[in-house]
Amino acid sequence: MRRIDHYLSRLVEEDRLAFYEALVDFSDSEIAPKVLGWERAGQMLPDDVIAQMGNLGLFGVSVDENYGGQGGGMTELVLMGLALSYHTHSAAITPGAAVSLGTKPLDRFGSEAQKKEHLPDLAAGKRMFVFGLSEPGRGSDAANPEVVAEKVGDSWRIRGEKCWSTNAKWASHVIVHAMTNPEGRNGHRSTCFIVPMDREGVEYSEMSGKTVWKQSSTGSIGFDNVEVSEADILGELHEGFRVMITTLNGGRLFIAGLALGSLACALDIVRKYVQERVQFGKSPIVRFQRVQDVILEMDLALERNITWLMHLVAAHDAGTIEREQAAKVKIDCSRVASQLLLEAMEICGGVACLDEFGLARHHNDLFVTRVGEGSNRALMSFAVRPLVPDSASFLQ
Numbered sequence: 001m002r003r004i005d006h007y008l009s010r011l012v013e014e015d016r017l018a019f020y021e022a023l024v025d026f027s028d029s030e031i032a033p034k035v036l037g038w039e040r041a042g043q044m045l046p047d048d049v050i051a052q053m054g055n056l057g058l059f060g061v062s063v064d065e066n067y068g069g070q071g072g073g074m075t076e077l078v079l080m081g082l083a084l085s086y087h088t089h090s091a092a093i094t095p096g097a098a099v100s101l102g103t104k105p106l107d108r109f110g111s112e113a114q115k116k117e118h119l120p121d122l123a124a125g126k127r128m129f130v131f132g133l134s135e136p137g138r139g140s141d142a143a144n145p146e147v148v149a150e151k152v153g154d155s156w157r158i159r160g161e162k163c164w165s166t167n168a169k170w171a172s173h174v175i176v177h178a179m180t181n182p183e184g185r186n187g188h189r190s191t192c193f194i195v196p197m198d199r200e201g202v203e204y205s206e207m208s209g210k211t212v213w214k215q216s217s218t219g220s221i222g223f224d225n226v227e228v229s230e231a232d233i234l235g236e237l238h239e240g241f242r243v244m245i246t247t248l249n250g251g252r253l254f255i256a257g258l259a260l261g262s263l264a265c266a267l268d269i270v271r272k273y274v275q276e277r278v279q280f281g282k283s284p285i286v287r288f289q290r291v292q293d294v295i296l297e298m299d300l301a302l303e304r305n306i307t308w309l310m311h312l313v314a315a316h317d318a319g320t321i322e323r324e325q326a327a328k329v330k331i332d333c334s335r336v337a338s339q340l341l342l343e344a345m346e347i348c349g350g351v352a353c354l355d356e357f358g359l360a361r362h363h364n365d366l367f368v369t370r371v372g373e374g375s376n377r378a379l380m381s382f383a384v385r386p387l388v389p390d391s392a393s394f395l396q
């Protein structure tokens with residue numbers, strides 16, 4: 001039995017566990033046997049796999065049943081991430097970002113008209129929203145976008161560039177975070193707009209040379225005086241940063257789950273390998289105490305962090321999670337999993353650098369969990385309460 005399944009069986013009630021197990025089966029049969037081939041061919045997730053995910057209801061996993069979704073919450077979303085990231089983050093982040101960064105902000109901040117217009121098709125996988133926060137010149141300093149929206153008569157014109165937009169290739173719309181009130185207080189200067197990808201002036205290109213999340217689409221999206229209307233504003237005028245930052249609380253839990261999916265897979269691979277690999281005589285290398293220590297540390301980290309994460313996921317579903325909690329669990333899961341992944345590779349030796357062994361992919365994918373949805377060190381500066389007075393005073 002996978003160690004992660006053992007822990008989840010203690011933490012999650014039966015019907016939710018059945019949902020998780022169904023996705024583990026899907027991941028084992030439809031992702032695991034094919035991912036190496038996609039990697040070697042430099043291919044993204046094929047359309048038929050994305051269509052299968054749609055048929056399983058994954059794009060509507062936490063959308064209300066009234067809008068055609070599955071009616072789940074953050075718990076289901078994170079369980080989906082844990083099940084699908086076990087073999088590769090790309091499989092998990094495609095529906096994961098579509099839901100946690102695409103449908104969630106609409107669900108939370110959209111008007112009734114916007115929800116009726118988009119949520120049923122989003123839940124069915126017929127549309128996909130991407131999260132347009134990051135820009136070439138604005139990463140951690142996300143409250144102050146260089147993308148600008150100017151009011152011209154009754155409409156708005158957007159210009160500038162977003163980048164690192166997950167799922168851009170498959171997107172129907174992008175949620176653009178744009179500067180609308182440069183003289184306002186920090187955090188109250190921007191507005192979110194729902195912009196169709198086929199609107200005149202919107203240009204997408206896939207970012208090249210990416211060594212992580214290789215089967216996931218990551219795009220740059222340019223806006224050349226793109227016209228949108230007042231009705232396309234998501235949330236309130238000049239309160240776009242609130243939309244983005246609230247969305248990221250859930251996104252960070254999802255990213256923490258991806259980190260643990262990698263750790264869980266690595267733990268199972270390593271446990272098996274060290275019992276087979278023989279050196280210095282006839283016994284396998286698991287007899288070395290130092291090898292066992294790494295496995296024990298991985299197991300401890302997995303149990304501790306999955307317990308913490310599922311606790312916070314429940315808090316998110318209950319509406320009681322705080323920003324600092326989501327940031328802390330993301331920081332810790334990503335850091336611990338990536339550090340231990342390297343140790344895991346080391347105790348397997350040279351074989352660990354082969355793509356077919358399965359650890360190198362997780363090693364690369366884990367890097368994203370350290371910088372994505374708020375780089376860990378930046379989060380330590382502004383999402384975790386300062387332990388030393390005035391340490392966040394630069395945020396004026």
Ligand SMILES: Cc1cc2nc3c(=O)[nH]c(=O)nc-3n(C[C@H](O)[C@H](O)[C@H](O)COP(=O)(O)OP(=O)(O)OC[C@H]3O[C@@H](n4cnc5c(N)ncnc54)[C@H](O)[C@@H]3O)c2cc1C
Nearest residue numbers: 131132133134139140164165166372373374375377378381
């Ligand atoms: C594969 C991938 C997918 C992504 N998907 C999306 C997406 O769908 N939508 C989206 O909007 N963005 C996305 N991102 C962007 C991601 O959110 C940013 O990379 C992240 O916010 C960090 O921004 P940056 O890379 O510009 O780093 P910078 O802001 O340039 O920071 C560089 C480094 O400086 C340090 N640093 C910065 N600020 C501080 C501070 N205040 N205190 C201490 N140290 C600090 C940190 O170590 C940080 O890593 C994605 C990124 C990747 C790699």
